[in-house]
Amino acid sequence: MLSRRDAVVAEFPPRFTEVSAEQGLEFTFHTDAVPERYFLPEIMGGGAAWFDFDRDGWLDLFLVNGDELESESRRPKPHSDALFQNRGGESFAEISGVAGATTIGYGQGCAVGDLDGDGFEDLYLTGYRTSTLLRNLGDGTFADQTLESGTRNDRWGSGVVWLDINDDRLLDLFVVNYLNVTPQNREQCRFSGVPGYCGPGHYEAVDDRLFLNLGDGRFRDVSEEVGVTIPDGKGLGVAVLDFDLDGQNEIYVANDMTPNFLFQRQTVPDTGTDHPTAMDVLPKFRDVAPIAGCAVSDMGLNEASMGVACADFDNNGYCDIFLTHFYAQKNTLYRNLGGLQFEDDSRRSRLVAISHDRLGFGTVAFDYDRDGATDLLIANGHVLGPEHKPFAMLPQIMRNDGMARFEDVGPQSGDYFRQLSVGRGAAGTDFDNDGDLDLLVTHLDRPVALLRNDTVTPHHFLGIELRRADRIPAQGTQVIIEAGTRRITSMSIGGGSYLCVSDPRLLMGLKDWSEPVTLEIRWQSGTVARYENVAVDRYWLAIEGRELLPTFSGASPP
């Protein structure tokens, strides 16, 4: 009656080749780990951001670095952050020194957004009791504007995302904070008699912060006023998107061993004035995660949420939530039922079966073989310390069978996936603009890995770069492709993964459909744009209110 499930052999096995060295990407995150200190920040890793800082059409890479954790002096750090310029997909050149793109303090996460609307994307970096706003001056250099902008966050910041919370066409900033850990209150824990890092249960949470863009280069901390200071949020990951397709984005915060948050924007009060200021139209946010069913597991357990990936895994038109969790816990898939209702579908999706022996951090939702089903990358690695086994772990590629049921096909995916490592951040990017998503993983125990997607597949794709008329990121914009009788949906998402920023373009797999498709774009403004006969196997630039513009053609499938 019972038989063992056959070993998973994907029809088009994923093939990823590590090309960091050959592309000139050499960078190792400085953890500042001191033996027997067990100071928690040193085990959390650092992030990375893919963005086109010089607007040449090729995604560049910013890598966040650590620093001496117990140093109080605000001096240039010996292990600087790194900006790598993408030279036409052929190689990367480090230009950090020239560009002035480095920060002070122990870095963690990053966010990309054009805060001043000049067309050049700026950076915000979180860190351990530090933060930096790096304004892209458009001339190949950056300027630190943290203090004058009023965006300094002296807490332990982790995830961060730019978004427009009040529709004033100015980018605001949501910073996720983690724990109140200091050199003075740090603890050492013992696990089976062996010392290690204490987890979040040993430290107090610190509130998240929301900085409102006042439009003159200054920001104001409105966290209390808008209602995002929920007690006991030990946040790491964050994602911004429109889960219920009502035209307004929600903010999802992945909290470590405390209930996750789903901030829903409430109605903006009518001020009665003709020219309301940003403060007048300040919305309120309410955490609806408990009633939406995505705060805790199906059994009411707080889970150790680290990374988050949102995508329509089951092709029902709504974005689901995937969360990476602790060792011997399941990773969780909250399936979006519509109407802002979720259910923990981790068993049906078979994630329980393939996640209990890993501890996941960064995660990327992507379709590695363009079969129209969104797969997952997970960077794994433990947190107790190198004395504890397992510490290093195998990363995973989870193949989606199209019905949101996953199998780990990592072992077939290339050498990198057969090597143990202590993975942390993960970001997706089509750095060579060939129409498939490549991957970047940051680690504690080895340099970053750039993994070129060399999967051989006959499947086709469509790439879309979305640009709103007001230059606000297109978060929450839904894209629907009609390919014959198939409908494939995707959404532009802000944030995601763990401490990282992925390629903002949407890459949608069409399986064996090679004919032109119909493309529908549902902008957050309510505008619905419909384009017929759109050629596939290439990227298109979709600007709200305009015709599609062709960009990169991508590599044709064999």
Place this chain on the structure above:
Amino acid sequence: MRVRAARLLLVGVLGIGAYFGITRIVAQRSLQRAKTAFGLQDWRTARGELHSYLKVYPSNEEARLRLAEAYFKDSALNSERAVSSAIQQLGFIRRESPLWPAARVQEARMCLFVRMQTHRSERLLRESLAADPENVEAHYVLWKLLDLTGRSHLAEPHFRKVLESTPLEKRAFCLREWYMSQFYPATANPEIDRLMGFLEPGAAHDASTESRRLVRFREQEPRAALNHADVARWFSLEGDPKAALELLQQALDTTDAPLEEPFFVATLAQVLYDLGEFDRALKIYKAWPGERSGYEYFRLEAIFSDEVDRNYEQAIVGYRKVIAIWPGQADWRIQNRLARCLAKAGDETAAEEMRSQAKSVELLMETKVHSPLRKALATPDQLENCQQMSQFYEQLGLAFETQHWREQAQRLESVPNPSH
């Protein structure tokens, strides 16, 4: 000649009569001496005397029972030899004998504590209880066996029988054992673990004690499906359903009638469900052997209604059944599932109530709640400790335990304080 023959016959008859008479007297004296030896715990003498007695009265089943005991209790004997000899003696006790249930319990104890044959022991205990449902010793040993095998959640009826027959002034100790069984089953019986060699004298339980115990039980009876299920359940609770499934799949081929054991079926269905193999899980569950009731059965029924069938109304009914059966009252995870189904069925008020109840129960499971309780249980026969326990159980909504701890408190209140 005839007279002479008659005299000889008479002498013979008298001689034989005298022989039997003397033999009987000697046998009775042997029995007396055996009883004395029992009192002195002189097991060797007791065995010798009982063997003598049984030569004359081979069908005396009480003597057989005592002889078995004299073997079993003699630490000077090689334990396996002693157990074999004892079980041999118990085998003489007929099924229709009133001593049969006691003999089975005796045998069960030996199988459990010496041979570590939990499966055989459990079978004997259940046979004993089928013949004599009020056999307190059988209930007690079965309760302990369920603790030792990771199935303490099935022990409540046996605890209740034991409690009923425990004198009022001793009940606090029995209630203490039950508390340990409810909340710390893996470490509830350190004395037994020491006796069985799983704990060194003076040592405390560590993380591996329970798993070592379960694995050893399985080694002792590799064909017993239940033993494999116990190990698999341990893996499942440790968050490793894949390892659990592997064990269960092996057991399907190597054990006797695994799918006739409800606990095996429950564990297999649970693990398959955890791994997302819903169709296979349902198939196994639908072939549930024996009585279709109890915590395990209702729990799976509710979960499948909830997650597989998406029939929330039916799941609500199921979850309500589950949380009425121990350990459902303490299972805040199941209560959260019920809350979720209530919300999905549109009853947000009831969902909020259930969420709040689940939260209260969750808080009652925290170490900071149980540490003082365990401290209090060091002296369970003190008034304030009994009051503390009754308050805890009242908060948890367990009326039976609340009432009994309260009774203990009332009893102690009525006892004059010796210090006055």
